[in-house]
Amino acid sequence: MSGCTEDLKKIIQSYITEEEYSSLLRLKNKQNEKGIVGFDLRFAKIRRALKRSTQTLIVNEKETCENKLIIENWDILRLTRVWFISLLSSYQKEEYCQALDELFEFADVKELVALYSSLSLIPFPEYALKRCEEGIRGNIGAVHEAIMENNRFPVNHLDQTVWNQMVLKAFFTDKNVLNIQGLFDAMNASLARAAKDYILERNAANRSIHPVLWVLAQNELNNERILSVFQRELKNSDDEFKKYCLSYTLHHNAFLKENIKQDYPNITGIQPTLNEIKNFYR
Amino acid sequence: MCTGINRSRESxxxxxxxxxxxxxxxxxxxxxxxxxxxxxxxYQAMYDAGIIGIIEPAFWTGQPRTGIDTFKDYYSSLIGWERFRSSQFGIRHFCTMGLNSREANNEPLAEAVMELLPKFIHKEGVLGIGEIGFDDQTELEEKYYRLQLELAKEADLPVQVHTPHRDKTQGTSRSMDIAIEHGLDPKMVIIDHNTEETVKEVLERGFWAAFTIYPFTKMGNERMVEIVKEYGPERIMVNSAADWGISDPLAVPKTAALMLQHGIDKKDIEKVTFHNAIEAFSITGDLSISLFEEDPEIDQNEKFAGNSILRGGQMPKVDKESIIIK
Structure with a gap:
């Protein structure tokens, strides 16, 4: 973990002024004097150490902290808070969890975003898991995004039921689902059934169907009803990404292949891989 | 506040x-x-009427609280869920934190709240201590008013002072006397819920004078027009204090419209309905006029239901005129 702390420090240092860095160090050094006691108040004062114009600088670092973090469009304030959280990792479980409880209980929205972004850095996964599940159950969009998007903790730690709920919630709340780490690696029968039901529900409501739902539901598409919805989508597929998803689904589902007689060369000709779908917008 | 007064339509x-x-x-x-x-x-109506920022002072929620955890959850909601809710409509949400005067009368609970407050006052968007002050003007109300003035002084935060409904003129003078006694700069104190009877002294002593346009129990906006005509726009601000009572969240824009109709200079109206309040609460640096000039997309905090965009006008809007619900 110390390597991670060091990585984060270096990134932060390259964005902030010396004066701001000294203020942060003063806060950090109180840790040496006072230990974990009062960490919540020091955590709350981080933003005072950075000018507003610095706080909003945007950082992109794809692989850092032994690949535990994906830093995409984070502001410096978020990154600095994550750095401070990483400083706690040497404490014993009881002290550590107590300190984190304090942070979670009194956090504002942006602090919550930093806390949930740090899930993979928490040395006690069972504690992080409880917090992660709580965050998913909540209602705040920015918190959901911090957990669901560009965060490896859910795919590495959630059990299948919670994972499936999270994925569905990501669709329901219009998240960028391609940013869900491990989305296509953790596909399962139960999620496929739920995705198929969701497709039918959207269809009944005359609402648009997210193309990725077809990919997730690929092994459950096996009756006339879903076939007619799929065919209608094929006819109305002017969007490139949608074509990719429909093409993939068609090529991986025997029932659809057998029953769709009309040829759609501009779709069947694509034959994308899951990786190409995942990276379509990158 | 809620009122049992029933006015006839004729009156x-x-x-x-x-x-x-x-x-x-x-x-x-x-x-x-x-x-x-x-x-x-x-929220939708407020955004449509031009309201782009608000301050939500911590207050009495109607039903007396009986335990500290309900305070904690309430304070958390002011910096969490409520802020998010507001951002969905393109309105920037700030708050002030404090123990209100009514609940200051429950001493054991008030002590616990005083221990809790320091954990919240440094959070983002907390612009001051409020709303605090007198209601029945009891000894306990005075005790916790004084303690919170000290808290504000230590943290260098402005104070939003609720003035009492009953015995208002004397209660307002006393609120200011105590603030001065504790060494607060009047420029750091916003005296709220003023009337024709209190405004002169508040302004003369250098405090900010806030006026609450709230039907039946506080100011009406025709009276507000007269006050701005008489005292000008300096250090005066208008608010709605809309809550669970019969109140109006559009009180500020409606008052601006009425002022325009009565020939008050537009620049003066902008002062009392926009600029002055922002200046008074800008001490922490979280609030400034320039904030409203920024492209809201820059602010990563202001996300709604999944997209990193904040454009209130683009929020899916329910057509209230239609009986069809899509």
Whole structure:
């Protein structure tokens, strides 16, 4: 973990002024004097150490902290808070969890975003898991995004039921689902059934169907009803990404292949891989 | 606050329609509104009327609280869920934190709240200590008013002072005397819920004077027009204090429209409905006029239901005129 702390420090240092860095160090050094006691108040004062114009600088670092973090469009304030959280990792479980409880209980929205972004850095996964599940159950969009998007903790730690709920919630709340780490690696029968039901529900409501739902539901598409919805989508597929998803689904589902007689060369000709779908917008 | 007063329609005079065309393009800031008690319809109407920022002071929530955890959850909601709710409509949400005067009378609970407050006052968007002050003007109210003035002084935060409904003139003078006694600069104190009877002294002593346009129990906006005509726009601000009572979350834009109709200079109206409040609460640096010039997309905090965009005008809007619900 110390390597991670060091990585984060270096990134932060390259964005902030010396004066701001000294203020942060003063806060950090109180840790040496006072230990974990009062960490919540020091955590709350981080933003005072950075000018507003610095706080909003945007950082992109794809692989850092032994690949535990994906830093995409984070502001410096978020990154600095994550750095401070990483400083706690040497404490014993009881002290550590107590300190984190304090942070979670009194956090504002942006602090919550930093806390949930740090899930993979928490040395006690069972504690992080409880917090992660709580965050998913909540209602705040920015918190959901911090957990669901560009965060490896859910795919590495959630059990299948919670994972499936999270994925569905990501669709329901219009998240960028391609940013869900491990989305296509953790596909399962139960999620496929739920995705198929969701497709039918959207269809009944005359609402648009997210193309990725077809990919997730690929092994459950096996009756006339879903076939007619799929065919209608094929006819109305002017969007490139949608074509990719429909093409993939068609090529991986025997029932659809057998029953769709009309040829759609501009779709069947694509034959994308899951990786190409995942990276379509990158 | 809620009122049991029942006015007959006749006594309320002829209603005048709210011509929102008059204030088209104007921006408003409501520095006192309790959105926790309001609906999404209110948020939409506020955004449509030009309100782009609000302050939600911590207050009494109607039912007396009996335990510290309900305070904690309430304070957390002011910096969490309520802020998010507001951001969905393109309205920037700030708050002030404090122990209100009514609940200061429950001493054991008040002590626990005083221990809790320091954990919240440094959070983002907490612009001051409020709303604090007197209600029944009891000894305990005075004790916790003084303790919170000290807290504000130590943290270098402005104070939003609730003045009492009963014995208001004397209670307002006393609130200011105590603030001065504790060494607070009047520029750091916003005296709220003023009337024709209190405004002169508040302004003469160098405090900010806030006026609450709230039907039946506080100011009416025709009276507000007269006050601005008489005292000018300096250090005066208008708010709605809309809550769970019969109140109006559009009180600020409606008052601006009425002022325009009565020939008050537009620049002066902008001062009392936008600029002054922002200046008074800008001490922490979280609030400034320039914030409202920024592209809201830059602010990563202001996300709604999944997209990193904040454009209130683009929020899916329910067509209230249609009986069809899509």
């Amino acid at each position: 309320m005079g002829k209603p005048m329609s709210f011509d929102s065309e008059l204030i088209k393009g104007m921006r408003f800031f409501d520095p006192h509104i309790h959105m926790v008690s309001r609906t999404t319809d209110d």
